[in-house]
Structure formats: C-alpha cells, structure tokens
Amino acid sequence: xxxxxxxxxxxxxxxxxxxxxxxxxxxxxxxxxxxxxxxxxxxxxxxxxxxxxxxxxxxxxxxxxxxxxxxxxxxxxxxxxxxxxxxxxxxxxxxxxxxxxxxxxxxxxxxxxxxxxxxxxxxxxxxxxxxxxxxxxxxxxxxxxxxxxxxxxxxxxxxxxxxxxxxxxxxxxxxxxxxxxxxxxxxxxxxxxxxxxxxxxxxxxxxxxxxxxxxxxxxxxxxxxxxxxxxxxxxxxxxxxxxxxxxxxxxxxxxxxxxxxxxxxxxxxxxxxxxxxxxxxxxxxxxxxxxxxxxxxxxxxxxxxxxxxxxxxxxxxxxxxxxxxxxxxxxxxxxxxxxxxxxxxxxxxxxxxxxxxxxxxxxxxxxxxxxxxxxxxxxxxxxxxxxxxxxxxxxxxxxxxxxxxxxxxxxxxxxxxxxxxxxxxxxxxxxxxxxxxxxxxxxxxxxxxxxxxxxxxxxxxxxxxxxxxxxxxxxxxxxxxxxxxxxxxxxxxxxxxxxxxxxxxxxxxxxxxxxxxxxxxxxxxxxxxxxxxxxxxxxxxxxxxxxxxxxxxxxxxxxxxxxxxxxxxxxxxxxxxxxxxxxxxxx
Numbered sequence: 001x002x003x004x005x006x007x008x009x010x011x012x013x014x015x016x017x018x019x020x021x022x023x024x025x026x027x028x029x030x031x032x033x034x035x036x037x038x039x040x041x042x043x044x045x046x047x048x049x050x051x052x053x054x055x056x057x058x059x060x061x062x063x064x065x066x067x068x069x070x071x072x073x074x075x076x077x078x079x080x081x082x083x084x085x086x087x088x089x090x091x092x093x094x095x096x097x098x099x100x101x102x103x104x105x106x107x108x109x110x111x112x113x114x115x116x117x118x119x120x121x122x123x124x125x126x127x128x129x130x131x132x133x134x135x136x137x138x139x140x141x142x143x144x145x146x147x148x149x150x151x152x153x154x155x156x157x158x159x160x161x162x163x164x165x166x167x168x169x170x171x172x173x174x175x176x177x178x179x180x181x182x183x184x185x186x187x188x189x190x191x192x193x194x195x196x197x198x199x200x201x202x203x204x205x206x207x208x209x210x211x212x213x214x215x216x217x218x219x220x221x222x223x224x225x226x227x228x229x230x231x232x233x234x235x236x237x238x239x240x241x242x243x244x245x246x247x248x249x250x251x252x253x254x255x256x257x258x259x260x261x262x263x264x265x266x267x268x269x270x271x272x273x274x275x276x277x278x279x280x281x282x283x284x285x286x287x288x289x290x291x292x293x294x295x296x297x298x299x300x301x302x303x304x305x306x307x308x309x310x311x312x313x314x315x316x317x318x319x320x321x322x323x324x325x326x327x328x329x330x331x332x333x334x335x336x337x338x339x340x341x342x343x344x345x346x347x348x349x350x351x352x353x354x355x356x357x358x359x360x361x362x363x364x365x366x367x368x369x370x371x372x373x374x375x376x377x378x379x380x381x382x383x384x385x386x387x388x389x390x391x392x393x394x395x396x397x398x399x400x401x402x403x404x405x406x407x408x409x410x411x412x413x414x415x416x417x418x419x420x421x422x423x424x425x426x427x428x429x430x431x432x433x434x435x436x437x438x439x440x441x442x443x444x445x446x447x448x449x450x451x452x453x454x455x456x457x458x459x460x461x462x463x464x465x466x467x468x469x470x471x472x473x474x475x476x477x478x479x480x481x482x483x484x485x486x487x488x489x490x491x492x493x494x495x496x497x498x499x500x501x502x503x504x505x506x507x508x509x510x511x512x513x514x515x516x517x518x519x520x521x522x523x524x525x526x527x528x529x530x531x532x533x534x535x536x537x538x539x540x541x542x543x544x545x546x547x548x549x550x551x552x553x554x555x556x557x558x559x560x561x562x563x564x565x566x567x568x569x570x571x572x573x574x575x576x577x578x579x580x581x582x583x584x585x586x587x
Contacts, residue, residue: 010126010127010130010205010208011126011130011131011134011324011327011328011331012327012328012330012331013201013323013324013327014322014323014324014326014327014329014330015323016197016323018323018326018329019319019322019323019326022322022326022329023322026103026106026107026146029103029106030099030102030103033095033098033099033102034099036095037092037095037096037099037151037154038154038158040088040091040092040095041088041089041092041096041154041155041158042158042162043088044084044085044088044089044092044155045085045155045158045159045162046162047081047082047084047085047088048081048085048159048300049162049163049166049297049300050077050078050081051078051081051082051085051296052166052292052293052294052296052297052300053166053293054074054075054077054078054081055078055289055292055293055296056287056289056290056291056292056293056296057074057289058071058074058075058289059287059288059289059292060287060288060289060290061074061289063287063288063289092151092155093151096150096151096152096154096155097147097151099146099150099151100143100146100147100148100150100151101147103146104142104143104144104146104147107139107142107143107146107322107325108139108143111134111135111139111325111328114328114329115131115135115328118328118331119331119396120396121391121396121397122331125357127208127209127212128212128215128216129208129209129210129211129212129213129214129215129216130208130211130212132208132211132212132215133204133207133208133211134208134321134324134325134328137204137207137211137321138204138321138322138324138325139321139325141314141317141318141321142318142321142322142325144314144318145311145314145315145318146318148311149311149314149315149318152307152310152311153307153308153311153315155304155307156303156304156305156307156308157304159300159301159303159304160301160304163297163298163300163301163304164178164179166293166297167273167294167297167298170286170290170293170294170297171277171280171286171290171294173276173280174272174273174276174277174280174291174294177269177272177273177275177276178269178272178273178294178298179269180268180272181265181268181269181270181271181272182265182268182269182301183265184261184264184265184268185261185262185265185305188257188258188261188262189258191257191258192254192255192257192258192312193316195254196251196254196316197316197319197320197323199247199250199251199254200251200316200317200319200320201320201323201324202247202250203244203247203248203250203251203317203320204320204321204324205247206240206243206244206246206247206248207244209240209243209244210240210241210243210244213236213237213240214237214240217233217236217237251313251316251317255312255313258309258312259309262305262308262309263309265305266301266302266305269298269301270295270298270299273291273294273295273298274291274295277290277291277294277295278291340408340409341407341409341418342406342407342408342409342414342422343407343408343409344372344407344408345372345373345406345407345422345502345503345533346369346370346371346372346406346407346408347368347369347370347393347404347405347406347423347503347533348368348369348370348403348404348405349366349367349368349369349389349392349393349402349403349404350367350402350403350404350405351365351366351367351401351402351403352365352366352367352392352399352401352402352403352404353365353366353399353400353401353402354388354392354397354399354400355400361400361556362385362388362556363385363388363389363392363399363556363557364555364556364557365402365557366385366389366402366556366557366558367558368389368551368558368561370503370533370535371533372502372533373531373532373533374533374534374548374549375529375533375534375536375546375547375548375549376533376534376535376536376547376548376549376550376551377535377536377537377538377543377544377547377549377550377551378390378535378536378537378550378551378552378553379538379541379543379544379550379551379552379553379574379577380552380553380554380577381554381577384553384554384555384556385553385555385556385557386507386537386553387427387507387537388556389537389553390425390505390507390535390537391425392404392411393411393423393425393503393505393535394411394419394423394424394425394505395411395412395414395416395419395423396425398412399412406419406422406423406503411423420499420501421501422501422502422503423501423502423503423504423505424496424499424501424503424504424505425505425507426492426493426496426504426505426506426507427507430488430489430491430492431492432476432477432483432488432491433476433477434475434476434477434478434479434480435475435476435477436472436473436474436475436476437453437465437468437471437472437473437474437476437491438450438453438472438473440476440491440495441453441456441457441472441491441494441495441498443495444494444495444496444497444498444499445498445499445500448498450472452498453472453494453498454472456494456495456497456498457490457491457494459494459497460490460493460494460497461490462487462490462491462494464487468481476491501532502532502533503532503533503534503535504529504532504533504534504535505535505537506534506535506536506537506538507537541577541578541581544564544574544578545564547563547564548563549561549562549563550562550563550564550567550574552567552572552573552574552577554573559572559573560572560573560574
C-alpha cells in the first residue's frame, strides 16, 4: 500500500528533487521577504566593495603626486561606504532573521499538520522514536538553518560573486588567477556533496533508532526490572549508541577532508594575484592601486569562506533533516475520496481478505451484512481477527481484496471527517490529554454545553467526577490529576456518547473495567445507543447475550453467525466458548 512505512518500519525520506521543490516552495511563500533580503545584501556588498577600490585610488593618487584634497575626499568616501554597509547589513540581517523565523514556524506547523494527517494504521506501525526524533531533532535542525545558516550563506554567496566580478573588472587575468586559486573548493565540495546526503540521512536514521531504544527502555523500566532484562536492554542501547557514533564519524571524515581545502584555497588566490599583479605592474600594464584593490577584495573572501566552513555541516545535516520531514508528505496525503454520500446506515463486508504489511492474510473471504440499528457481537479466541475486522469497518485499514461499504459507498473512499460522522471505533487503548476534563470531552463535540458533558460522564458511570476539586476545570494528565485506568477509559466512552455517530464499534472497550463497572457501563451505553448500529468485540461472553446477533470468528473467518439462543442450540464453536466462560453448568 502507498501509505505503508518503509521495510524497516520507519517513515520514508523525500528524494533530492522533492526536497529541492519543497525548499523552493518555502521561498515562494515568503518571496517578498526573501527578495528584500537579497536586495539589501547586494546593496550592502556593493557598499563594501567601494572601500578597496577607493583605497586603490588613494594609492594611485599618492604615487602620482596628486594633492591632499583629493585624498581627503577619497578617504571621506571610504567612511561613507563603511557606514552605508553597516546600516544596510543591519537591516539585511533583520530581514533575514524575519525570513528565518517565519519559514521555520511554517516548517513546524506543516510538520504537525502532516503528522496529524497520518493514517492511524501508519502512526501505530511507525516506531515512536522515528516520529519523536523528526519532531524534535529534525525540526530544530531545519529551524536553526532557516533562521541562521541560510541568511549567512546567502550573504556569503553574494559577497563571493561580487568580489570576483570586481577583481575581473580590475583585470581579467588577475580574476582568472583568483578563480583558479579557489577551484580546489569546487572539486572538494563536489566530492563532499556527493557523499554528504547519504551520510547525514544515515546519521538521522541512527538517531531515530537510538531514541526508540532509549524511549522503550525508560518507558518499560518496570517490566525490564521485573523480568531481569537489564543486560539485554543495555546491549541494545550500547549497539544503538555505537551505530549512531559510527554514522557521525562518517560525517566527520567528510568534513575533515573538506575544511583543509577551504583553508588552503583562501591563500592561493592572494598569492596568484600578487605574482601576476607584480608582473603586470613591472611591465606597466597595471597600476599599484589596482593591485592593492584586488588584494583587499580577495581579503574580503575570508568572511564568506569562514561562513562556508562554519555552516556547511549544519546545512547538510539540515538538508537531510528537511528530507526526513518532507518524507511524511507522501504518507500524509489524504486517500482517494468520493463525492458520493452513503444512502443509508447499512454496512456490508463482501469477500474481504486482509494482510498486514509483510505478513500472510489474517482475514480471508469474510462476508457480513449489518443492518441499521442492529447490535452485533463478534466473539472468538485471541488472534481470530476480531479487532482487524473492526479496524476495516472503521476505515483504519483497507482490505487487500473485497470491499467494506456503508450505505453503498466504500469506506476506503470516504473522507476521514465524513467517515467519523458515521462510524466511531472505541478500543481498549485510550488517551487523556494534559488538559481540563472539559477540553478532553469537547474533542468529541466542540459545541457541547457543560450540562451535556456532565450527562455524558454520568451515562458511563463516572461518579468520581463529583469528587474532583475543580469539576470540569480539573486538569488531567502530566502536571495535573493522574486518572486511574478505568476512569480514563470512561472519559473515552463519554466522548462516544457526545460524538453520537450512527454506528459504534466497541473493541473490548470495557476490558480495563472491573466486571461490575463494565456491566454497568454497557447497560448505560445500550440505552444511549438504542436505535444505532453497535458492533461489540469482546472476550467477555455476557456481551453477546444481549446482542441481536453473534458472529463467531476463527482463523480470520466467520464460522458461525446467529442469535445467542440459536448458536447455543447449534452446539458449535459459540456454545463451546459460552460453556468455557460460564462453566459447564451455565445455561
């Protein structure tokens, strides 16, 4: 599938062309600021080029014996050029900082939007460390480059270009010497750039793996201690650290081959211009002032080359990070959608086969029709395919073959927002945000009044709500009230009550509750969900007793379907499960 992670489970990385296209798009979005930044830097550089030329004119004036008044005028112009360069550089850097901050903010917001648009199935399969490292290390690296490195490198590139133009204007032969002297940077830079992308992408991937290993070890600390896994986790951490170190050493090797060439190349143009300029001066083809001006121009290359050596590592690292951030776009794009709306609430599963990436089919030739308002229970041993079927019904997964439709429209083609208006999945996994009780509930219905929120909590039996010090304003999660597992699950169930879809898929939604509380919540939900379609997936067999029909799954297939009474009378797989749950003496 197009929305599957890479074979190693990580999110994909954008190609070089895609990365360039995304970078140019950022520039186009801020083209006015970018154009102003370029203009100010060009003007500042031109002002800086006036000083060496005027100094050369002063030398020629002294050599020719011209009066001191002309020299004073030239010296005053040098001061004016310096002040003008100072002012223009200040505003250029201010505009550059504005460009960097705005584009980096856009990168952060765009990354968040893309992550939130990831299909739920993809988000579950991708290692936590991969998303975490992209959200922290990669985003910060790109933001730093846009804020600091890009403006500095732009200034350096403009200065270098105009310096060479100035030297060529003074004398083409000296300009050619300057270009030849710096040609070593070109060859060393090509070698570096040809290898840098691969090396820095490998370093980024190694960082993701290291984050994943350390996060898993810390979050599972109690399990590690309980089962004596300290040595195993320590070995895994050491291996991840060593791999990360090796990838960083490879990037270091590339830098150590490039930086000496940059340092040496800075001196070669000066030596070449002095030798050629001295020869031309000796033959009377050029003035002493022109040689001095050319030398001072080339001296100005010290700044740009220093910027290059300072930022080139950051730029390559940030380019690799940007490619990792842009790689999410391919998976975050919405799936193919249809303009058709479901004709009714009828759900049909026709000849569905499904396999998780890289694995065999876990569902084979599944056929099921669920009528509007029907309460269907799906039972079976662990691994029978119950939860997978629930994920297909809610559009989280898409069938390999066959179709899942609601009202005659394929669930896979419905936009997520439209699908969630009709079908909601509630699993045994739940999440409480670090926010107030009110905001945790308003996720399901932003316009709900406080009375409706309290009613929803009361419906799922959340009587503990009355004991909270600040009521609905009580902050939950990190830095707030830590809820018990059962209470957190009741928050999730209250969201379902508020969302009020026509079909609810309950995938062992009450498994974390004690039997008495679970039974109470299920009865309350039965009242609220009356007249709506309910698909209940559970191991607790009492759920199937109240259902209109029961579907029994085994090995990825529906092997029995009928009412509770009919299946008991058939004395098949369902009857065996029922007796196993209630004991041989149970009816």
